[in-house]
Amino acid sequence: MAALSVAEPTKKSKNLNVVEEYEKTNPKKSASFVVIGHVDHGKSTLMGRLLFDLKVVDQRTLDKLRKEADAIGKSSFALAWVMDETKEERARGVTVDFATNYFETDATKFTILDAPGHRDFIPNMIAGASQADFAVLVIDSSTNSFESGLKGQTKEHALLVRSMGVQQLIIAINKMDLAEWAEDRFTEIQQQMSAFLVAAGFQAQNITFVPLAGLTGENVVNPVPKDKAAWYTGPTLVSALDGARATTRAMEKPLRLSINDIFRGGVINPLSISGRIDQGTLQAGDAIVAQPAGETASIKRIEVASQEVDWAVAGQIVILHLTDIDPIHLRHGDIVCHLSSPITTITEFNAKVLAFEHLLPGFVDVHRGPLHVSGKIKGLVATLDKSSGEIAKKKPRIVQPGQVARVSVEMEKGMSLEEGMRIVLRSEGRTIGAGLLE
Numbered sequence: 166m167a168a169l170s171v172a173e174p175t176k177k178s179k180n181l182n183v184v185e186e187y188e189k190t191n192p193k194k195s196a197s198f199v200v201i202g203h204v205d206h207g208k209s210t211l212m213g214r215l216l217f218d219l220k221v222v223d224q225r226t227l228d229k230l231r232k233e234a235d236a237i238g239k240s241s242f243a244l245a246w247v248m249d250e251t252k253e254e255r256a257r258g259v260t261v262d263f264a265t266n267y268f269e270t271d272a273t274k275f276t277i278l279d280a281p282g283h284r285d286f287i288p289n290m291i292a293g294a295s296q297a298d299f300a301v302l303v304i305d306s307s308t309n310s311f312e313s314g315l316k317g318q319t320k321e322h323a324l325l326v327r328s329m330g331v332q333q334l335i336i337a338i339n340k341m342d343l344a345e346w347a348e349d350r351f352t353e354i355q356q357q358m359s360a361f362l363v364a365a366g367f368q369a370q371n372i373t374f375v376p377l378a379g380l381t382g383e384n385v386v387n388p389v390p391k392d393k394a395a396w397y398t399g400p401t402l403v404s405a406l407d408g409a410r411a412t413t414r415a416m417e418k419p420l421r422l423s424i425n426d427i428f429r430g431g432v433i434n435p436l437s438i439s440g441r442i443d444q445g446t447l448q449a450g451d452a453i454v455a456q457p458a459g460e461t462a463s464i465k466r467i468e469v470a471s472q473e474v475d476w477a478v479a480g481q482i483v484i485l486h487l488t489d490i491d492p493i494h495l496r497h498g499d500i501v502c503h504l505s506s507p508i509t510t511i512t513e514f515n516a517k518v519l520a521f522e523h524l525l526p527g528f529v530d531v532h533r534g535p536l537h538v539s540g541k542i543k544g545l546v547a548t549l550d551k552s553s554g555e556i557a558k559k560k561p562r563i564v565q566p567g568q569v570a571r572v573s574v575e576m577e578k579g580m581s582l583e584e585g586m587r588i589v590l591r592s593e594g595r596t597i598g599a600g601l602l603e
């Protein structure tokens with residue numbers, strides 16, 4: 166008698182044309198963004214306000230947070246805690262996902278990547294920015310705050326997301342209540358920021374400025390009343406978010422999904438992974454390989470936003486339940502590909518990077534998403550013009566902070582990388598540069 170197999174049979178693929186299936190659904194646009202800005206400029210409060218006014222968070226939750234905040238004499242923090250609250254909620258649920266928040270408007274499904282308020286903000290921000298379609302830069306407009314932010318993280322964050330390939334910015338000029346909704350204050354900040362951002366390589370038409378107040382809510386979801394700011398006729402934050410250009414969904418490209426989380430040992434789903442599909446499509450029954458582990462598996466079931474689905478496309482964050490896999494070698498940060506078109510694993514590359522500190526040939530850690538490998542900058546190929554990308558100077562001896570340069574890098578071990586991927590160079594725990602693989 167044949168031995169009984171305890172393994173569940175591999176699910177048969179329906180062999181769908183996923184791109185066609187997707188088009189049939191007449192899909193809503195979807196977009197993801199990071200929230201950046203100097204400490205205390207109001208990032209968390211603004212996102213809390215947005216989620217509350219869009220009714221993602223209900224009055225009861227906010228009342229509860231208000232009570233807790235009042236109890237420690239910090240009533241204004243209730244809105245800022247909304248993001249943490251939704252995170253915790255999710256952590257208690259079954260479909261634990263990374264620290265993101267979802268919301269929808271009539272036009273768009275949004276993902277807020279990298280909820281602000283993390284202690285270790287820069288590395289998180291880099292990870293978030295490397296997946297973002299655009300960034301919301303929050304600036305405190307009140308007296309002296311904008312100015313001190315400029316010396317602090319306002320510029321640094323803007324440069325950082327630019328170097329990670331983010332091209333669109335929404336500038337939330339916040340705390341306008343404290344600036345008494347003064348038009349000249351808004352204009353002053355807008356002019357200074359525009360000059361800086363254009364010099365940093367953003368195109369003026371890709372930057373939208375919105376005056377608002379996260380704490381009191383004007384111009385976030387609801388327009389500012391005319392008696393407060395008759396001079397402003399532009400969009401609210403939500404309409405600016407809706408107006409952001411649609412994601413270029415790289416659906417036709419080979420599947421690439423960076424593993425964000427691995428869940429082992431469930432009874433129904435012994436091995437599941439989550440992550441965002443950066444490009445390509447997938448469907449139940451697909452044969453996949455995680456690189457560089459080289460671990461193969463079959464997709465048994467797919468979940469998107471807690472719903473079981475037959476397929477998923479670039480831009481979606483998915484949970485994949487896998488079979489036929491030996492999970493030992495799977496790692497956070499591995500890239501899931503179709504078995505038929507795996508990503509290459511390389512040990513050398515050229516990259517276009519923005520320097521945060523002086524760059525010289527020498528040792529660096531190369532980070533891609535959550536993974537990193539030791540390596541070295543072999544050579545400084547050229548410095549580049551920030552806006553045109555043309556060569557400014559060949560073989561510089563050193564690259565200054567703020568400059569963009571092409572560098573050649575060698576790694577001690579292979580990493581799965583390909584053109585267009587975003588990498589970060591760190592040395593002694595500090596980010597010294599970030600950019601794109603060429």
Ligand SMILES: Nc1nc2c(ncn2[C@@H]2O[C@H](COP(=O)(O)OP(=O)(O)OP(=O)(O)O)[C@@H](O)[C@H]2O)c(=O)[nH]1
Nearest residue numbers: 204205206207208209210241245282340378379380
């Ligand atoms: N008056 C006024 N105060 C605000 C506004 N938005 C935020 N604040 C206050 O500014 C302080 C900082 O707000 P947070 O939302 O914690 O700032 P953050 O940028 O998220 O701070 P970190 O996460 O620590 O970087 C809090 O006391 C808020 O209540 C606003 O629109 N008006």
